[in-house]
Amino acid sequence: MATRHFLTLLDLSPEELHYLIQRAITIKNRLLAQGPTYSPFTNRTLAMIFEKSSTRTRVSFETAMAQFGGHALFLSPRDTQLGRGEPIEDTARVLSEMVDAVMIRTFSHEGLEAFAAASSVPVINALSDDYHPCQLLADIMTWTELRGSVKGRTAVWVGDGNNMCHSWINAALQFDFQLHICCPEGYEPRRDIMEAAGDRITLSHDPQRAMAGADLVTTDVWASMGQEKEQARREADFAGFQVNEALLDRARPDVLFLHCLPAHRGEEISETLLDDPRAVVWQEAGNRLHAQKALIEFLLLGRIGG
Secondary structure (H helix, E strand, O other): OOOOOOOOOHHOHHHHHHHHHHHHHHHHHHHHHHHHOOOOOOOOOOEEOOOOOOOOOHHHHHHHHHOOOOEEEOOOOOOOHHHHHOOOOHHHHHHOOOEEEEEEEEEOHHHHHHOOOOOOOOEOOOOOOOOOOOHHHHHHHHHHHHOOOOOEEEEEEEEOOOOOHHHHHHHHHHHEEEEEEEEEOOOOOHHHHHHHHHHEEEEOOOHHHHOOOEEEEEOOHHHHHHHHHHHHHHHHHHHOOOOOOHHOOOOOOOOOOEEOOOOOOOEEEEEOOOHOEEEHHHHHHHHHHHHHHHHHHHHOOOOOOO
């Protein structure tokens, strides 16, 4: 069987993604009821390559492997030959001889694709400059837990057309919901990614109007990692795009608010928004653990769960 990778949500079929969401909910409920008693990966190892810093990604993947009876190896450029110029493909081939899967949090999506092409074990994109598919698994899981099927619902993205926005676009296509993208002019997501999603996507530049009929609203920081020098300019360009309680009031009464975190209170969100009952970001963050457990199980074992 060919090695399966998870670099974007498009690497799995809609049926496989629906299976992952339901499997993640099952794994979570079992953990809450019984504790970490399911250990399918005894003596299995996940290598974790971090070129970008992380809290949720590292803790969730390490905990997932530990609770599954396996082991996670943290590798930074300082700890590996990647930091000394070893070709990506050579590192991929070496790790394939020693570990069962590789998780990478990096800048270049093209580099990630080159690594996966040379790897004979599953490679997971834990964030690149173009996509953040693992976060979307947790986001859709959270939305499903709280509101049921997301098919036919409406989500609104407010902010930069960045890697998170790109993965939300993929999610709209794969999970069959509508996504309204609202961003300042000049900060639109990549056209090719939008075009691939067809009529699942609409684009506007007015946050007030974008809220009409929204079942879910989500955003991200205005300046992502690697864009710190643009912070002042972006703050000016994104004026009026802050998500706050008054903006959510324009959405549906049962609207949910998600944020991938970390959040910059007082910038892309109001100081108090995360304390609003419509914000479910802590459940969303915790679901990274369960969604990634389901993903690791799927990539290593297939659609088989104990």
